[in-house]
Amino acid sequence: MKKAKNKPLIRQIIKNKECYLMLLPFMLLFIVFTIIPVIMTVPMAFTDFDMVNSEFVGFSNFYNLFLSDKIFIDSIKTTLIFALVTGPVSYVLCFLLAWMINELPPVLKTIFTLIFYAPSIAGVYTMWQLIFSGDAYGYLNSLLFNLGIITSPVQWMTDSRYILGVVIIVQLWISLGAGFLAMRAGFQNIDKSQYEAAAIEGIRTRWQELIYITIPSMAPQMLFAAVMQIVSSFAAGTVAQNLVGFPSTDYKAHTVMTHAFDYTWVRYEIGYSAAICMILFAVMYIANRFVSRFFGKYIDGEA
Amino acid sequence: MSDINVKKLKASNKQAGKKIGGTVFIFIVLFIIGLFMIFPIYLAVVMSIKPVEELFVFPPKLYTLNPTLDNFRDMFDSLGNMWVPFSRYLFNSLLVTSAVTVGQCFICAMAAFVLAKGRFPGNKLINSIIVISLLYQSNVIYIMQYIIISELGMINTYRALILPSIASPMSLFLLKQSISNTPDAMIEAAKVDGANMFTICWKIVMPNQKPALMTVVIFAFQSAWSIQGGSLVYNEALKTLPTVVMQAAASGISRAGVAMAAAVFMLIPPVLIFTAAQKNVIETMAHSGIKE
Numbered sequence: 001m002k003k004a005k006n007k008p009l010i011r012q013i014i015k016n017k018e019c020y021l022m023l024l025p026f027m028l029l030f031i032v033f034t035i036i037p038v039i040m041t042v043p044m045a046f047t048d049f050d051m052v053n054s055e056f057v058g059f060s061n062f063y064n065l066f067l068s069d070k071i072f073i074d075s076i077k078t079t080l081i082f083a084l085v086t087g088p089v090s091y092v093l094c095f096l097l098a099w100m101i102n103e104l105p106p107v108l109k110t111i112f113t114l115i116f117y118a119p120s121i122a123g124v125y126t127m128w129q130l131i132f133s134g135d136a137y138g139y140l141n142s143l144l145f146n147l148g149i150i151t152s153p154v155q156w157m158t159d160s161r162y163i164l165g166v167v168i169i170v171q172l173w174i175s176l177g178a179g180f181l182a183m184r185a186g187f188q189n190i191d192k193s194q195y196e197a198a199a200i201e202g203i204r205t206r207w208q209e210l211i212y213i214t215i216p217s218m219a220p221q222m223l224f225a226a227v228m229q230i231v232s233s234f235a236a237g238t239v240a241q242n243l244v245g246f247p248s249t250d251y252k253a254h255t256v257m258t259h260a261f262d263y264t265w266v267r268y269e270i271g272y273s274a275a276i277c278m279i280l281f282a283v284m285y286i287a288n289r290f291v292s293r294f295f296g297k298y299i300d301g302e303a
Numbered sequence: 304m305s306d307i308n309v310k311k312l313k314a315s316n317k318q319a320g321k322k323i324g325g326t327v328f329i330f331i332v333l334f335i336i337g338l339f340m341i342f343p344i345y346l347a348v349v350m351s352i353k354p355v356e357e358l359f360v361f362p363p364k365l366y367t368l369n370p371t372l373d374n375f376r377d378m379f380d381s382l383g384n385m386w387v388p389f390s391r392y393l394f395n396s397l398l399v400t401s402a403v404t405v406g407q408c409f410i411c412a413m414a415a416f417v418l419a420k421g422r423f424p425g426n427k428l429i430n431s432i433i434v435i436s437l438l439y440q441s442n443v444i445y446i447m448q449y450i451i452i453s454e455l456g457m458i459n460t461y462r463a464l465i466l467p468s469i470a471s472p473m474s475l476f477l478l479k480q481s482i483s484n485t486p487d488a489m490i491e492a493a494k495v496d497g498a499n500m501f502t503i504c505w506k507i508v509m510p511n512q513k514p515a516l517m518t519v520v521i522f523a524f525q526s527a528w529s530i531q532g533g534s535l536v537y538n539e540a541l542k543t544l545p546t547v548v549m550q551a552a553a554s555g556i557s558r559a560g561v562a563m564a565a566a567v568f569m570l571i572p573p574v575l576i577f578t579a580a581q582k583n584v585i586e587t588m589a590h591s592g593i594k595e
Contacts, residue, residue, distance in 0.1 A: 018499055018501065019417045026413070028470075034470065097333070103325070110581040113581060127346045178522060264443060
């Protein structure tokens with residue numbers, strides 16, 4: 001490593017030309033379709049772009065967001081509550097379920113993985129509207145009715161006390177996606193002989209196996225799942241919009257992403273929307289630093 | 304020597320006893336959570352096979368006495384009434400999906416290997432840019448992507464549907480994380496034997512990365528299968544299945560039933576791919592124990 005540092009940059013690049021060549025197709029497409037669009041959105045946040053006109057307005061979008069947009073401030077609160085509940089809960093669920101599934105025989109492994117993963121790809125979360133339906137015929141209401149817990153139907157999706165809870169449940173239901181599958185793959189990649197070796201050395205319980213073998217060898221996948229979890233919990237909004245309406249009663253399920261959606265596709269105030277997304281990015285970036293620092297001790301080269 | 308074997312045997316016997324009890328317990332817990340997970344999907348399937356007159360029955364029933372494929376027939380009928388034959392949409396979807404899936408696996412796997420194991424100037428920078436791009440969620444990006452695609456003159460081509468989805472930072476990040484577990488010694492040994500990076504990537508590293516690769520296949524297939532094109536293609540003959548299935552779902556008298564039929568129908572291919580990929584992983588992992 002020390003030797004490499006002393007070499008001039010150009011020689012290092014030539015020495016690694018194979019690496020660059022293998023990276024080239026990805027980087028080419030990535031730069032054109034992701035990096036450039038992302039960079040283009042940054043200056044947008046300082047304009048009042050509305051699809052037709054665009055004028056530089058300095059930081060005024062940001063002033064307006066924090067000083068006069070009360071709905072935005074509320075949406076930050078909603079997003080934080082939402083993310084701090086769904087993020088960790090879903091993450092722990094992903095891990096525990098992936099681990100439990102791993103203990104089962106092969107056929108059951110496939111079946112259970114599919115059952116837990118299916119909600120995230122099925123696109124049928126509107127079915128929850130039948131369950132949470134506000135009349136006495138909604139499945140949940142009629143169940144609680146029969147059990148004698150309630151005497152009049154509860155307006156799950158319009159009563160401001162319950163909206164966020166309903167959205168959180170549905171989001172959790174849908175959230176066993178990329179992170180969950182990555183963890184399943186991680187478990188499948190653990191070398192079985194490590195467990196045999198550990199059994200001789202006195203590791204007996206599944207709990208001990210988990211702490212001393214499983215988690216250390218899964219750390220990279222766990223970091224991946226954590227990043228995906230940050231993205232899906234902070235940038236959530238679509239589920240709430242389709243489920244409890246847009247805008248929801250008293251803006252109870254109005255997340256930052258919903259706010260950005262509103263300004264992009266309803267009001268066409270793109271500049272303002274770009275500023276909203278920028279703030280959301282800052283929050284997610286901080287969360288990511290926190291998470292990678294935590295996993296950094298297991299993975300070298302990361303921190 | 305034999306002492307160790309006896310010890311090992313005892314340990315594994317003891318574990319086996321505990322394991323059966325534990326496995327049953329785990330099965331019961333997973334089964335209960337599984338019921339909760341599958342219930343809404345079950346409702347969707349029931350709704351898709353309910354006859355029209357039962358759709359409006361109150362209270363809604365959890366089952367149907369007269370299952371029918373009417374909703375599916377209605378969906379295919381309205382698909383048949385489009386300007387372009389159904390088979391064309393199916394072909395478009397299969398073309399786009401397979402191009403994206405194969406391209407994404409191939410290109411992301413190579414890049415992930417290099418980023419995980421190569422030591423070259425710029426490596427760290429690229430790695431952090433990829434994570435940052437995952438974190439930067441903005442619906443304004445779609446507008447910018449549209450501008451770029453149209454600047455490149457790709458509007459109304461298959462390329463507009465395929466190329467933007469190939470370089471997926473998510474797939475790359477997952478593969479890179481998974482490859483980082485591969486012992487360096489294995490790669491160094493291959494280098495000593497004179498293998499170049501490309502050979503090491505495909506002959507040595509990737510065969511051990513089946514679970515991660517198959518996961519990427521599932522992600523790629525599923526995201527590509529749902530590509531709608533939206534404003535990127537306006538030529539009817541280039542549109543994909545989801546675009547027209549959604550249109551069909553929004554028509555007809557028993558909309559809710561047809562919409563669910565559409566959702567159930569679109570779910571079938573991803574589920575098949577998922578099952579095939581999982582089976583592949585479990586089979587290969589049962590046979591290979593080569594690591595370290």
